[in-house]
Amino acid sequence: MQKSYDIAVVGASGAVGIELLDVLHRRSFPISKISLLASARSTGKRIPFRGQNLTVEKLKESSFSGVDIAFFSAGGEVSRRFVPLARDAGAIVIDNSSVFRMQPDVPLVIPEINGGDVAAHHGIIANPNCTTAVALMALYPLHLAFTVRRIFAASYQAVSGSGARAIAELQQQVRAAQDGRAVEVEVYPHPIAFNVLPQVDSFLSDGYTKEEMKLQNESRRIMHLPEFRASVTCVRVPVYRAHSVAISAEFEKLVSLDKARQVLAKAPGLDVLDDPQHAVYPTPLQAAGRDNCQVGRLRIDSALENGLAFWVSGDQLLKGAALNAVQIAELL
Amino acid sequence: MQKSYDIAVVGASGAVGIELLDVLHRRSFPISKISLLASARSTGKRIPFRGQNLTVEKLKESSFSGVDIAFFSAGGEVSRRFVPLARDAGAIVIDNSSVFRMQPDVPLVIPEINGGDVAAHHGIIANPNCTTAVALMALYPLHLAFTVRRIFAASYQAVSGSGARAIAELQQQVRAAQDGRAVEVEVYPHPIAFNVLPQVDSFLSDGYTKEEMKLQNESRRIMHLPEFRASVTCVRVPVYRAHSVAISAEFEKLVSLDKARQVLAKAPGLDVLDDPQHAVYPTPLQAAGRDNCQVGRLRIDSALENGLAFWVSGDQLLKGAALNAVQIAELL
Numbered sequence: 001m002q003k004s005y006d007i008a009v010v011g012a013s014g015a016v017g018i019e020l021l022d023v024l025h026r027r028s029f030p031i032s033k034i035s036l037l038a039s040a041r042s043t044g045k046r047i048p049f050r051g052q053n054l055t056v057e058k059l060k061e062s063s064f065s066g067v068d069i070a071f072f073s074a075g076g077e078v079s080r081r082f083v084p085l086a087r088d089a090g091a092i093v094i095d096n097s098s099v100f101r102m103q104p105d106v107p108l109v110i111p112e113i114n115g116g117d118v119a120a121h122h123g124i125i126a127n128p129n130c131t132t133a134v135a136l137m138a139l140y141p142l143h144l145a146f147t148v149r150r151i152f153a154a155s156y157q158a159v160s161g162s163g164a165r166a167i168a169e170l171q172q173q174v175r176a177a178q179d180g181r182a183v184e185v186e187v188y189p190h191p192i193a194f195n196v197l198p199q200v201d202s203f204l205s206d207g208y209t210k211e212e213m214k215l216q217n218e219s220r221r222i223m224h225l226p227e228f229r230a231s232v233t234c235v236r237v238p239v240y241r242a243h244s245v246a247i248s249a250e251f252e253k254l255v256s257l258d259k260a261r262q263v264l265a266k267a268p269g270l271d272v273l274d275d276p277q278h279a280v281y282p283t284p285l286q287a288a289g290r291d292n293c294q295v296g297r298l299r300i301d302s303a304l305e306n307g308l309a310f311w312v313s314g315d316q317l318l319k320g321a322a323l324n325a326v327q328i329a330e331l332l
Numbered sequence: 333m334q335k336s337y338d339i340a341v342v343g344a345s346g347a348v349g350i351e352l353l354d355v356l357h358r359r360s361f362p363i364s365k366i367s368l369l370a371s372a373r374s375t376g377k378r379i380p381f382r383g384q385n386l387t388v389e390k391l392k393e394s395s396f397s398g399v400d401i402a403f404f405s406a407g408g409e410v411s412r413r414f415v416p417l418a419r420d421a422g423a424i425v426i427d428n429s430s431v432f433r434m435q436p437d438v439p440l441v442i443p444e445i446n447g448g449d450v451a452a453h454h455g456i457i458a459n460p461n462c463t464t465a466v467a468l469m470a471l472y473p474l475h476l477a478f479t480v481r482r483i484f485a486a487s488y489q490a491v492s493g494s495g496a497r498a499i500a501e502l503q504q505q506v507r508a509a510q511d512g513r514a515v516e517v518e519v520y521p522h523p524i525a526f527n528v529l530p531q532v533d534s535f536l537s538d539g540y541t542k543e544e545m546k547l548q549n550e551s552r553r554i555m556h557l558p559e560f561r562a563s564v565t566c567v568r569v570p571v572y573r574a575h576s577v578a579i580s581a582e583f584e585k586l587v588s589l590d591k592a593r594q595v596l597a598k599a600p601g602l603d604v605l606d607d608p609q610h611a612v613y614p615t616p617l618q619a620a621g622r623d624n625c626q627v628g629r630l631r632i633d634s635a636l637e638n639g640l641a642f643w644v645s646g647d648q649l650l651k652g653a654a655l656n657a658v659q660i661a662e663l664l
Contacts, residue, residue: 150635154486154578156528156567174506189611190618194572196488197615198629198643203608207631216634231635233578233643235488238570240526246486246565276535279521283529297530299539302548303482303563311530311565
């Protein structure tokens with residue numbers, strides 16, 4: 001008989017929460033009971049799950065009694081306050097915020113890469129940043145083959161990474177621009193429709209954004225590579241779903257295109273789309289809604305002694321968030 | 333008394349041609365006579381210029397008799413056939429195609445950088461690739477201060493770089509997507525609405541695109557730096573106008589942020605927009621329609637020993653094409 005679990009989903013009505021329910025369903029996760037939790041704003045919403053209509057309940061300090069696994073994707077403030085309470089109530093927390101990711105006693109896990117780290121948890125496991133997850137799905141197999149030293153990367157990030165309000169903002173701005181009306185700006189500091197913004201998350205004193213440094217710092221923990229360096233520019237683009245990253249990676253061992261293709265073709269959770277002469281390469285529209293990330297545009301890097309340039313796309317709501325969280329739960 | 337010139341504009345009804353007429357007007361270029369030339373498809377079109385309505389004439393072998401300066405922006409095929417004819421008829425040709433850019437006897441010129449090279453022309457002067465022009469407006473002043481070795485770059489290129497049909501394609505695809513209709517694909521191999529495409533121009537056998545290698549090879553000629561290396565990913569984004577480029581640049585001399593800001597602030601044709609804490613940085617919407625390129629997001633590069641990361645936006649129809657061409661004509 002398979003064990004089944006009492007599950008809580010915090011942020012159930014958000015962009016990631018909805019995907020999480022879908023992934024739990026699709027992967028037939030063994031659930032005995034499920035509570036959907038959210039802020040007062042969403043309380044009472046009805047959300048369909050496995051043929052029932054579940055009601056979103058207000059998140060409270062007492063919400064986690066009897067819960068085995070709690071998924072958090074309601075932002076940093078909610079995680080900071082409620083994750084310790086859930087853990088103290090006996091739940092194992094899989095947290096999608098950045099609050100606990102760099103704490104040494106909190107494993108930061110991509111199951112295909114460092115699933116073994118889950119074992120060392122003390123009640124909290126962190127889900128990585130979405131851009132980091134998408135990039136590492138391709139970089140890590142290459143690292144195993146060639147040993148990565150550093151990368152130069154630029155991202156093309158979808159608005160769904162900023163949640164449901166950002167999706168609505170892009171839709172509204174596109175309509176306003178088409179009708180010749182003034183574009184209203186609320187979620188982002190500048191219009192995102194027919195524009196790109198070289199800002200994701202807030203700025204640090206060194207001029208990088210938090211999002212940009214996550215790709216370096218989280219990758220170090222996930223790949224167990226404390227010396228790994230990344231120079232990243234994170235850019236929001238008018239795409240609804242799926243992030244893409246252009247990467248130049250420098251390696252220690254001699255890189256060959258054949259071997260790179262070979263290891264990527266065998267890598268779990270990754271599809272190689274690389275026949276550029278026939279316009280076959282990853283794009284966010286093709287990656288949206290898919291569990292697997294996609295890699296293509298493979299080429300020997302023209303500015304590195306021993307490097308590879310490539311392009312990755314991946315659905316950041318799935319591999320970058322919901323799918324990865326459920327995969328972590330499956331490891332438990 | 334100022335000399336004035338007999339001018340021909342080939343490709344006058346195209347996206348760049350229209351801008352060229354506007355730039356000639358705005359900069360009060362001394363014109364005694366102007367002929368608008370195009371393929372049979374556009375012959376007979378009326379185009380306003382300085383209060384008159386000029387008629388587009390069919391481009392013929394005999395079109396260049398008496399012409400002093402001929403601007404070409406009608407694509408590679410037209411340039412390949414008609415540029416030599418125009419030169420042999422006695423015109424000085426300023427060509428916006430890539431056909432002659434790498435010929436040693438054809439100067440490839442950005443006036444702010446290597447205006448002096450114009451003097452060595454033999455009747456043909458090449459206008460650089462648009463992404464190259466935008467990137468070098470910021471990179472070259474930094475090179476003068478610190479001596480550039482190589483760059484890693486990723487571009488965010490507007491659809492107007494592919495001409496008027498691509499602009500229409502984005503508009504139509506956005507409407508179709510909003511109405512839930514099937515998106516039709518014609519100019520680009522995949523939908524560009526709410527998507528990004530890691531392909532600009534065609535692919536070379538090494539896996540880079542022609543567009544990507546232009547940034548290395550044209551930069552070498554323009555900056556007189558035959559050893560300069562660039563690893564570039566060129567990406568089309570759903571933006572109507574103005575290209576952007578994220579750059580990590582490695583230098584020989586010690587880089588300081590203060591000195592970088594200083595030299596960029598003094599650089600001709602460039603505005604520094606760099607106060608990220610107040611969301612001040614270049615975006616394509618802000619750069620569109622402006623003669624000056626914009627640079628921001630300056631930071632000491634986190635993955636280079638001696639590098640600077642930055643972000644440039646520039647109107648590729650202006651600095652990347654029409655403005656630069658007229659600036660070359662002004663040097664003559």
